[in-house]
Amino acid sequence: MNKFLEKIxxxxxxxxxxxxxxxxxxSDSFLQLFLFSKTEPKIFTFKMPPxxxxxxxxxxxxxxxxxxxxxxxxxxxxxxxxxxNVVVCLPNELVYAQSFTVPxxxxxxxEESALLNLRMVSPLPLERAYFSWQxxxxxxxxxxxFGAVIEKEIVEEYRLLLAQANFLAIVFEFPALAxxxxxxxxxxxxxxxxxxxxxxxxxxxxxxxxxxxxxxxDYFRSWRSIQGEKREITKSxxxxxxxEETKRVIDFVAGRFHQNLKQVVLMLPVFENExxxxxxxxxxxxxxxxxxxxxxxxxxxxxxxxxxLRGQIDRFKDREINFSSISSVEEYYQEKTLxxxxxxxxxxxxxxxxFLIVFITVAVFLVNVSNQLEEEKQGFSFQSxxxxxxxxxxxxxxxLIEKFKAVQKQNPFWLEILNRFKYLASNYQIIxxxxxxxxxxxxxxxxxxxxxSEGVLNFKKALENDKDVxxxxxxxxxxxxxSDKTVRFNLTITLKPL
Numbered sequence: 001m002n003k004f005l006e007k008i009x010x011x012x013x014x015x016x017x018x019x020x021x022x023x024x025x026x027s028d029s030f031l032q033l034f035l036f037s038k039t040e041p042k043i044f045t046f047k048m049p050p051x052x053x054x055x056x057x058x059x060x061x062x063x064x065x066x067x068x069x070x071x072x073x074x075x076x077x078x079x080x081x082x083x084x085n086v087v088v089c090l091p092n093e094l095v096y097a098q099s100f101t102v103p104x105x106x107x108x109x110x111e112e113s114a115l116l117n118l119r120m121v122s123p124l125p126l127e128r129a130y131f132s133w134q135x136x137x138x139x140x141x142x143x144x145x146f147g148a149v150i151e152k153e154i155v156e157e158y159r160l161l162l163a164q165a166n167f168l169a170i171v172f173e174f175p176a177l178a179x180x181x182x183x184x185x186x187x188x189x190x191x192x193x194x195x196x197x198x199x200x201x202x203x204x205x206x207x208x209x210x211x212x213x214x215x216x217x218d219y220f221r222s223w224r225s226i227q228g229e230k231r232e233i234t235k236s237x238x239x240x241x242x243x244e245e246t247k248r249v250i251d252f253v254a255g256r257f258h259q260n261l262k263q264v265v266l267m268l269p270v271f272e273n274e275x276x277x278x279x280x281x282x283x284x285x286x287x288x289x290x291x292x293x294x295x296x297x298x299x300x301x302x303x304x305x306x307x308x309l310r311g312q313i314d315r316f317k318d319r320e321i322n323f324s325s326i327s328s329v330e331e332y333y334q335e336k337t338l339x340x341x342x343x344x345x346x347x348x349x350x351x352x353x354x355f356l357i358v359f360i361t362v363a364v365f366l367v368n369v370s371n372q373l374e375e376e377k378q379g380f381s382f383q384s385x386x387x388x389x390x391x392x393x394x395x396x397x398x399x400l401i402e403k404f405k406a407v408q409k410q411n412p413f414w415l416e417i418l419n420r421f422k423y424l425a426s427n428y429q430i431i432x433x434x435x436x437x438x439x440x441x442x443x444x445x446x447x448x449x450x451x452x453s454e455g456v457l458n459f460k461k462a463l464e465n466d467k468d469v470x471x472x473x474x475x476x477x478x479x480x481x482x483s484d485k486t487v488r489f490n491l492t493i494t495l496k497p498l
Contacts, residue, residue: 021170021311022075023178024086025304026158028053029202031067033086034304035075036312043301044074055224056091058157068165080166087171087307088158090150090323092206092220095174096123097148099216099256101436103414104141116415118147120422121432128152130172132321136214142438146215148174150323159324171310172323175199176208176218178306179267184213185309188291189265194253196246197290198275199267201303207245209253217252221245239278244483246279255445255490256436265290269299413440417468417495421446424466428459443473443492450487453479463493470496 023034031046046067052060076082098121102113118131133147155172162169179199189195191213199206204222208215226241227233246264253261264279266272267290276287292298297305310318414437425432425448434447450456456479463472471494478490 019085021085021087021308023089023304023307023309023311024167024169025089025175025178025307026053027091027201027203028056031071032301032304033071033075034301034308036308041296041305041308042075043296043304044071045301046071053091055222056093057154058161061161065161065164068162068167072165072167083166083168085168085170085311086162087173087311088162088169089173089175089178089303089307090155090158092175092203093222094154095148095150095218097146097174097176097218098434099136099144099146100434101142101144101438103437103439104139104143110143114143114145114147116418117435118145118149120418120435122149123431124149124151130155130323130325132323134215134319134321136216137212146321148218148321148323150174155323169324170315171307171318173307173310173321174218175201175206175220175303176215177321178303178310179206180208180210180215180306181309182297182302182306183210183265183290185306186291186293189263193259193263194257194261196249196253196261196264197267198242198246198264200269200271205241205245207249209249211257216256217249219245219249240483242275242278243282246283250283255447260284262286263288267299267302417466420466421463424459424462428455428462430455430459440495440498443494445490445492447490448488449482450489453481453487456487456489460491463491468495470494 020035022036025032025034028048030048033042033044035042035044048067049060049063052058052063052067058064072084073080075084098118100114100117100121102110102117105113114133115131118133119126122129122131128151129149130152131147131149133145136144136146138144150172158172159169179197183189183197191210194209194211194216197206197208197210199208204220204224204226207217207219207221209217221241223233226237230237250261253259262284263286265288266275268275272289279285279287290299292302294305310320418435421435422432424430428450430448430450432446432448434445436445450459456474460472460474463469472491473494474489474491480488482488
């Protein structure tokens with residue numbers, strides 16, 4: 001059905017005006033809309049009053065709604081009732097992102113297994129979250145995915161407020177996705193080896209990695225978290241965060257890809273020379289700036305441009321992380337159908353009027369043409385009925401949760417041992433940041449955080465007592481204390497052979 005609808009809409013779009021899809025970035029400090037046009041892109045930026053959005057959450061709904069309506073009025077000053085389709089980039093603080101691997105499975109079992117693994121590292125329960133993931137790589141032994149989690153209630157609140165201002169959110173994503181899309185479009189780098197990108201914005205510092213044209217790591221530090229209870233962020237605090245987080249990424253690359261990180265790309269509107277000097281002094285890295293060759297594109301609108309680029313992708317071909325529900329896609333195509341009907345109806349009326357004035361003698365012929373156009377209009381309603389069938393997909397999506405029981409029958413060993421690990425982590429107040437499983441014969445890598453070193457050691461002892469565990473390796477060098485007094489650790493688990 002999806003392929004049928006794709007062909008129908010592809011044909012009709014060639015005959016009608018293309019429905020614009022903009023990129024809308026929402027942050028604590030500003031609201032920005034990027035729209036492509038036939039000449040130059042249109043960029044609208046509104047400064048966000050303090051306290052309207054705090055840590056990514058809407059606090060003053062009425063003020064935020066007023067800003068959205070003012071933005072819509074700038075785009076469509078004479079058509080305030082017309083809906084504007086947008087790819088929405090939500091604030092970094094709302095999203096928890098994580099790469100993970102699953103053993104090779106049949107295609108029909110892959111989605112359940114991916115969701116199970118993402119739930120294992122998720123800070124939110126299933127009923128309160130939207131889960132989404134995209135492919136990184138595939139081998140004969142396993143699949144690697146990049147997944148993300150966000151609180152469902154927050155997304156739905158944004159969707160409702162946007163709808164009240166006549167915005168239709170067809171995609172919800174986060175800055176690292178939009179930035180990587182923009183960077184790929186610039187075609188400046190070869191991504192055969194891992195590259196660390198550091199992006200500085202008014203909300204904080206974003207560290208993310210790409211390898212083989214795939215986003216594999218994303219971490220954000222807000223200015224609030226860096227400042228803490230201090231009145232301001234000192235130079236030493238800033239340098240400490242840069243060094244600490246860069247070291248963390250270097251360790252991640254070494255552990256995940258078994259190679260050294262060699263290249264860093266800076267996307268900094270300020271402090272570029274200072275940060276470059278800090279990194280070159282402390283690490284063996286090649287530091288490059290991002291070169292913006294596109295007209296009207298700057299670091300200040302790079303995120304909204306990246307989201308707008310996603311709006312150019314056909315909805316049926318978009319396989320990237322999306323926190324929107326199937327109903328949003330359905331609503332988008334219903335809107336497109338109505339636009340098509342409106343376009344053809346107006347065109348038909350104009351043609352009829354011209355022909356009636358100029359060629360009054362062929363009035364009868366034009367009546368027949370009008371009737372044919374009306375029949376075509378009714379034919380479009382058939383397409384609307386087909387689109388409505390997409391609502392059944394939403395029910396199938398909800399049904400995926402029930403299919404976890406089926407996974408339990410297909411992979412009882414992995415489900416059982418993962419649940420035991422999760423139970424032990426919960427008992428000893430361990431937060432699992434990364435869980436890397438390749439096969440039973442290879443060691444399992446666990447990276448995580450704890451409140452104290454004692455908690456890590458107790459967790460190690462508990463794992464050693466597991467019936468399927470042969471060896472737990474936790475070197476003292478793999479335990480380190482972070483600036484926020486938490487403890488970070490890396491351990492490997494060797495399972496007993498069958």
